[in-house]
Amino acid sequence: MELIKKVREAKEYINRIDNSEIDIAIILGTGLGSLGEEIKNKKVIKYTQIPHFPTSTVLGHSGELIIGDLMGKRILAMNGRFHYYEGYNMQNITFPIRVINDLGIKKLIVSNAAGGMNERFNQGDLMIITDHINLMGDNPLIGNNYEEFGPRFPDMSNAYNKELINLAKDCADNLNIKVKEGIYIAVSGPTYETPAELRMLRKIGGDAVGMSTIPEVIIANHMKMKILGISCITDMAIADNLEPLDHAKVVEIANKSKDKFVDLVKEIVFEMKSN
Template identity: 70%
Template sequence: MDLLKRIEESKNFIVSKYNCKIDVALVLGSGLGSIVNDIENKIIIPYKDIPHFPESTVKGHAGEMIIGDLANKKVIAMNGRFHYYEGYSMELVTFPIRVFKALGINNLIVTNAAGGMNPNFEPGDLMIINDHINMMGDNPLRGNNFQELGPRFPDMSSAYNKELIKIANTCAKNLNINIQNGVYIPVSGPNYETPAELRMLRIIGGDAVGMSTVPEVIVANHMSMKVLGISCITDMALADNLEPLDHLKVVETANKAMKKFVTLVKEIIKEI
């Protein structure tokens, strides 16, 4: 079955559960899922129930779609995403974004836990993603292009929507939340980076490093969606002062930053 038919079947299944116009889609990164507790009138759909959806295998990712009301808007949230390092193809990693667009959603907020390579950052900081450098060694648009979804050669000059970035920075200022702005670099993972790799990534312009998000952003841009990206800096990935790291520490730091993350995202959604 080709991609277009699979998108349609997934969309129809979700519509059978919730048939209202949805304003904003959220993709929630490691340790950032508790914002779903603030969603009202919600319905929960496990990924395993949605046709053609894979299942999330990573701790800190619940593996469910949540739809309801947040900040006076209708939202759909992916509580847990799919990663390239889990063995999924780029097409599967980005498949939910295709379904969001099929549902008529034009605003996408993608979030992640990331290592801070900028020495001015601190663990627990939130960083608005202004741009990215794709170091994953693959691209979700590789292969056959469906013109119904987007052009063969999509523009990426404003991959992260400037209007949404302005809204996010204004909301952070109004809430007295210290916010960073920077360039996000994804690598394929699942291992964390060596000091030499971090040194290289910093030299080429990266402020934060992670293992997700950019494939979703590329596909969203392919379909002309407006994208806002937010990283939670969960550790300092400084090449000359690198401490051993594990996923539990990442999730723990993300959880500590959760209150300001939830407050900020809700305010942004209200202003979109």
């Protein structure tokens, strides 16, 4: 079935449940789903109910859309995302972004859990993403291009919107939350990186590394959406001081950082202009 038809069918299903005008979409990464608890007057739609949506399989990802009110704005939150390492192709994992855009939403906040490679970072820091490096070995725009969505060769010079970056920094200052800024690198996973890989990633300019986000950002840019990215630094991925890591530890640290993440995102949503 043609992608555009699938997108429209998913959109129409969501509109039957809630057809309000939505200001901002938020993708909640590993361990950061507690923001969904702050949303009022909400309607919850399981991914399994939405036509053509994949199923989220990862611990810390609830697999549901939440539509409701947050800080005076109408919000759509993805509580859980899809990953390349789950076996989905790039078109599958970015399908929800196409649907979000078709719902008329033009502002997107993406969050993730990431390993901090910058020695100036600390476990539990929040990093505002200023740029990225795609090392996943794939691109969601490979294949047929749909001009209805965007151009064959989209520009990525402002992948993370500078106005939203400045807004996020101002909001962090208002809340006395210290944030870092940096470049996010995405790899395919699901293995964590070896020390040699981490040395390479740091040398080419990466400050944090994860296994998500970049495909979503590429697709959102293809459709001229404005994007803000925030990483929660859940572990220190320093090659010469690398400790064994498992997913449970990542979720644990993300949970410890969730309060300041929630406070920051709420302040950003409050200060962000509506579409």
